[in-house]
Amino acid sequence: MIISDIAIKKSATVIVLTILLIIFGVQSYRELPRESDPDVTIPYVFISTAYRGVSSSDIETAITIEIEKKLKGLDGVKKIQSVSAEGLSSISVEFTSGTDIDEALQDVKDKVDEALGDLPSDLDEEPAVFEVNLSELPIAVFSLSGTCGLPCLKEIADDLEDKIEAVPGVLETTVTGGLEREIRVEVYPEKLAYYGLSIGNFQAVVNAENQNNSGGNITLGNGRYQLHVPGEFTTPEEIYYLVLTTYNGQPVYLKDVARVIDGFKEETSRSRLDGESAVNLAVKKRTGENIIKINDTIEKIIEKSKSGWPAGTKITKVMDQSSEIKLMVEDLENNILSGLVLVLIVIFVTMGIRNAILVSAAIPISMLLSFTVLQIMGITLNKVVLFSLTLALGMLVDNAIVIIENIYRFMEQGAGRIEAAMKATGEVAYPVIGSTLTTLAAFSPMLFWPGVMGDFMSYLPLTLIVTLSSSLFVALVINPALASLFMR
Numbered sequence: 034m035i036i037s038d039i040a041i042k043k044s045a046t047v048i049v050l051t052i053l054l055i056i057f058g059v060q061s062y063r064e065l066p067r068e069s070d071p072d073v074t075i076p077y078v079f080i081s082t083a084y085r086g087v088s089s090s091d092i093e094t095a096i097t098i099e100i101e102k103k104l105k106g107l108d109g110v111k112k113i114q115s116v117s118a119e120g121l122s123s124i125s126v127e128f129t130s131g132t133d134i135d136e137a138l139q140d141v142k143d144k145v146d147e148a149l150g151d152l153p154s155d156l157d158e159e160p161a162v163f164e165v166n167l168s169e170l171p172i173a174v175f176s177l178s179g180t181c182g183l184p185c186l187k188e189i190a191d192d193l194e195d196k197i198e199a200v201p202g203v204l205e206t207t208v209t210g211g212l213e214r215e216i217r218v219e220v221y222p223e224k225l226a227y228y229g230l231s232i233g234n235f236q237a238v239v240n241a242e243n244q245n246n247s248g249g250n251i252t253l254g255n256g257r258y259q260l261h262v263p264g265e266f267t268t269p270e271e272i273y274y275l276v277l278t279t280y281n282g283q284p285v286y287l288k289d290v291a292r293v294i295d296g297f298k299e300e301t302s303r304s305r306l307d308g309e310s311a312v313n314l315a316v317k318k319r320t321g322e323n324i325i326k327i328n329d330t331i332e333k334i335i336e337k338s339k340s341g342w343p344a345g346t347k348i349t350k351v352m353d354q355s356s357e358i359k360l361m362v363e364d365l366e367n368n369i370l371s372g373l374v375l376v377l378i379v380i381f382v383t384m385g386i387r388n389a390i391l392v393s394a395a396i397p398i399s400m401l402l403s404f405t406v407l408q409i410m411g412i413t414l415n416k417v418v419l420f421s422l423t424l425a426l427g428m429l430v431d432n433a434i435v436i437i438e439n440i441y442r443f444m445e446q447g448a449g450r451i452e453a454a455m456k457a458t459g460e461v462a463y464p465v466i467g468s469t470l471t472t473l474a475a476f477s478p479m480l481f482w483p484g485v486m487g488d489f490m491s492y493l494p495l496t497l498i499v500t501l502s503s504s505l506f507v508a509l510v511i512n513p514a515l516a517s518l519f520m521r
Contacts, residue, residue, distance in 0.1 A: 040510045047514035051515075064408065071492050089118050092117040099148050106144070130483055173328060174350070185343060193338060197334060203327060205317050210302055324358055362419065369426065392434055399507045400500070412492065435461055436458055440453050440458070458509065
C-alpha cells in the first residue's frame, strides 16, 4: 500500500512524528476539560407568571391564552404546552432541534413583552422567561454548620463565596440559608405629621446620612493625604440621634418619630443538615472548564480558611460531580495499563517480547492521538466520552495485531525486515481498512439521532470514530515503520 510503503521508506520521519504525537497527546490529555455531562442545548424556553389569589380558569383566560396568542407566530416552534394553576401560569415552548437557543430565548422575550399590554395590570411582577442549561447546574454543594449561629455561618459563607468566585472557571456561587443582619426603621405616621414631615423628607435625610464621603486630598509638608469621612450606620444608637428637622427652635431626632430595630432580613431560603440549621454554598462552573481542577482549587481555599472559623464550625460536601469523573478517568487509565500488560503477555508467548512491544505500543499511541484530535474538535472528557474511550480500548490493538503478525510471518519465510513490512502490510491493508469501516458504520447512524437525546449520545459514535480512525492510522503508518526498524 502506498501510504505504508512511504512510511517504511521514511521510517526516521515516522519516528519523529510518533514522538511529536506522544508529546502533543500527553499535553492534550492534561489540558482536556473534565466535565460531568456533555454540553447539550435543550431546545426549550419556559415562561412563568405569578398572579396570587386568582383561580386557574381566570389564570388561563387572562394570562396563558394571551401569551400563547403571541407565541404562535414564532419561527422554529415545535410544540407549546401550558399549565394554568391557582396563582401561576406556566408555559413551555419546544423548538426544533438545531435552533439557536439564545436567539429563540430573545424572540420569546420579545413576544412576551408584546403581550404585556393584554395582561392584568396588577400582576405581582412581569412574566419570567428562562431556559434550562445543564452546564449551569451546580458542580458542588457545601453545607456549613456549627454552634456559632446562623448569622455567623452566613458571614463565613459570604466570605467563602467571594473567594470561590475568584477561582478561574467558576461562573457563580449561590448562598442559601442563614440570617443576614438588617437595621430596620419603623416610622410613626402620626408623629411625622405632628412635626410636619413627609415620608419622602424622612427617607431623603436618612439616605443622605447613611453613606461614606470623600473629603478630597490635603497636603501637609512633603506628604499628601486623602481624607475619608465615614458615615454609614453600624449601630441603632447612631441612627436614633440623627437630626431630621427643627420644631419650635428645637431639633427633632429620629427617635422622636420612629423606632429602630436591629434584626435580620426576611428569610428567602432555609438549609438543614442532619436536622440542624445550616448554610449551603452551590458552585457553578463555566462551560468547557475543568471540573476536577476547579474542585481541587476550592478544596484548598476551604482548608486555608478553616483556621479562622469559630470552634465547632464544620463544612460538609453534600454533592460533588467531580468525584464520579475522577473515578471514570482513573478507570480509563487503569484499563489502558491493563491492556498494555495483557497484550504484552499474550503476544510475548507467540511472537517474542519485541513484537509484543510493537503491538502494545498501538494502545497508548492511538489514545494519545485521539486526545489530540478531541481537543482540536473542542470535545471535553465527560461521562459519554470516557465511556466511549473505554469501549474502544479493546479494539485498538486489533489492526496492529493483524499487521505485526503478518510481517512476522513474512520474516519467518526469509524476507528482510523492510521487504516483509511492505509486502505484509500491503497484503492485509485493505481487509484491515474494511474491518475498521464496518465497525464505524455500525455506530455512525447514532450521529443522526434527533432530539436532545441524540445530541447527548452523539458523543459516543463521534469518539469511537476518532479513536478507531487513530488506531487505523497507527496500524498502517507507525507500526510498519517501527517493524521495519526493530522487528526480529
